[in-house]
Amino acid sequence: MSDYRYLLSEREIPKTWYNVIPDLPAPMSPPLHPGTLQPAGPQDLEAIFPHALIEQEMTLAQNIPIPEPVLDVLRLWRPTPLHRALRLEKALGTPARIFFKNEGVSPAGSHKPNTAIAQAYYNKAAGVKRLTTETGAGQWGSALALACNVFGMECMVYMVKCSFYQKPHRRTMMECWGAKCVPSPSDLTQAGRKILADDPETPGSLGIAISEAVEDAALHQDTNYSLGSVLNHVLLHQTVIGQEAIAQMNLAGATPDIVIGCCGGGSNFAGLAFPFVPIKAAGKNIRLIGVEPAACPTMTKGIYAYDFGDKSGMTPLLKMDTLGHDFVPPGIHAGGLRYHGMSPLVSLLHREGVVEAVSYPQLKCFEAALMFARAEGLIVAPETSHAICCVVDEALKAKEEGKEKTILFNLSGHGHFDMAAYEKYFAGELFDYEYPAAKIKEALEHLPKAS
Numbered sequence: 001m002s003d004y005r006y007l008l009s010e011r012e013i014p015k016t017w018y019n020v021i022p023d024l025p026a027p028m029s030p031p032l033h034p035g036t037l038q039p040a041g042p043q044d045l046e047a048i049f050p051h052a053l054i055e056q057e058m059t060l061a062q063n064i065p066i067p068e069p070v071l072d073v074l075r076l077w078r079p080t081p082l083h084r085a086l087r088l089e090k091a092l093g094t095p096a097r098i099f100f101k102n103e104g105v106s107p108a109g110s111h112k113p114n115t116a117i118a119q120a121y122y123n124k125a126a127g128v129k130r131l132t133t134e135t136g137a138g139q140w141g142s143a144l145a146l147a148c149n150v151f152g153m154e155c156m157v158y159m160v161k162c163s164f165y166q167k168p169h170r171r172t173m174m175e176c177w178g179a180k181c182v183p184s185p186s187d188l189t190q191a192g193r194k195i196l197a198d199d200p201e202t203p204g205s206l207g208i209a210i211s212e213a214v215e216d217a218a219l220h221q222d223t224n225y226s227l228g229s230v231l232n233h234v235l236l237h238q239t240v241i242g243q244e245a246i247a248q249m250n251l252a253g254a255t256p257d258i259v260i261g262c263c264g265g266g267s268n269f270a271g272l273a274f275p276f277v278p279i280k281a282a283g284k285n286i287r288l289i290g291v292e293p294a295a296c297p298t299m300t301k302g303i304y305a306y307d308f309g310d311k312s313g314m315t316p317l318l319k320m321d322t323l324g325h326d327f328v329p330p331g332i333h334a335g336g337l338r339y340h341g342m343s344p345l346v347s348l349l350h351r352e353g354v355v356e357a358v359s360y361p362q363l364k365c366f367e368a369a370l371m372f373a374r375a376e377g378l379i380v381a382p383e384t385s386h387a388i389c390c391v392v393d394e395a396l397k398a399k400e401e402g403k404e405k406t407i408l409f410n411l412s413g414h415g416h417f418d419m420a421a422y423e424k425y426f427a428g429e430l431f432d433y434e435y436p437a438a439k440i441k442e443a444l445e446h447l448p449k450a451s
């Protein structure tokens, strides 16, 4: 009889984060200052980030010790379980073995607290009293609200407008942990007021919410900004997922042939997949697949270029796969995947052929999520449904080819606050958006002129 779950003890939480930078097949391009378009130094980031995180953004050290107070909070839910999806395998009739890491067991319901706790800790240690941030689906805002509460800090969250109204209880959750949450664009910032004046009906986007949160932090002395994805240090903090998964796959006596995660800014995918990069480089044939929405196909249809991280051009420019910072993605229910860019680290590995990318429309993803819920019992976030859609495709391919593939994926979050989306799916009110080719073409014409 096979086991359903592979568990580690609290003492087996990884004690260091894994930094992929020394293992990259090509050098990273530096971030550029948004005004001068010259390489940005640590001093350019000091207005909104604490020194320790800037150092982590740039370090070439392979393993970075996790501070004891951070480990102490992570122990509230880590190590997370590794499950074998035996019932999904049976439902699909596939010879593939499917494993998943369940990050939905954190207090906020996703992988996001892994970095929120670390970021709040380093900001608190630097004397910062208040953090601002953006949130799409609300998972990141909830995670930072939780983390600020743990370390006694104030938290201000700009939540993408369409998600704010799709998921009102996410705001309540943030308020339970003492945070403030407003729909973005808001009239609290200059960036928000300008966007509202141009388009009062805008659904908002992560790029817009980032502009507001960065402006708020830059204007308040006691406040820093905190980002839930994309940056190197965020991906670094998520590598506890992949390190635990490697130990748990060993317990199961398996190594993955395919590692899958959904991609918004790339952090949950990287958290699971990056610790496998050196194993792949050493010759093991492992496919690392990032999955994105067809309505916001950053890696599959974007270009690799310098672009701003936000709509208003306030952040440093990052060399990344991008659809253009002006692009406002359609209001799909996977709000956490509605971002115009991709983490520079994931983008580089994608360009170098280490990481593959695929995209799926939302109806097919909901179908896969329901198949998973009915087989495994777990109702996942719409973001996670993208990973599951790819898992189902790969498992069916293995069936067609008669191959015993081992698939590992990241269950990045539960969908308990996403019932409105499931309800719309059942009512036949969800639809697939056309690939917004014209809007993306226009946004790409507005890329900053940096080589």
Ligand SMILES: Cc1ncc(COP(=O)(O)O)c(C=O)c1O
Pocket (backbone or CB within 6 Å): 110, 111, 136, 137, 138, 139, 140, 228, 229, 230, 262, 263, 264, 265, 266, 267, 268, 269, 335, 336, 337, 381, 383, 384, 412, 413, 414
């Ligand atoms: C459950 C869940 N999965 C995935 C994502 C995408 O973010 P990332 O690509 O950084 O993991 C989000 C973002 O909000 C999320 O809430």
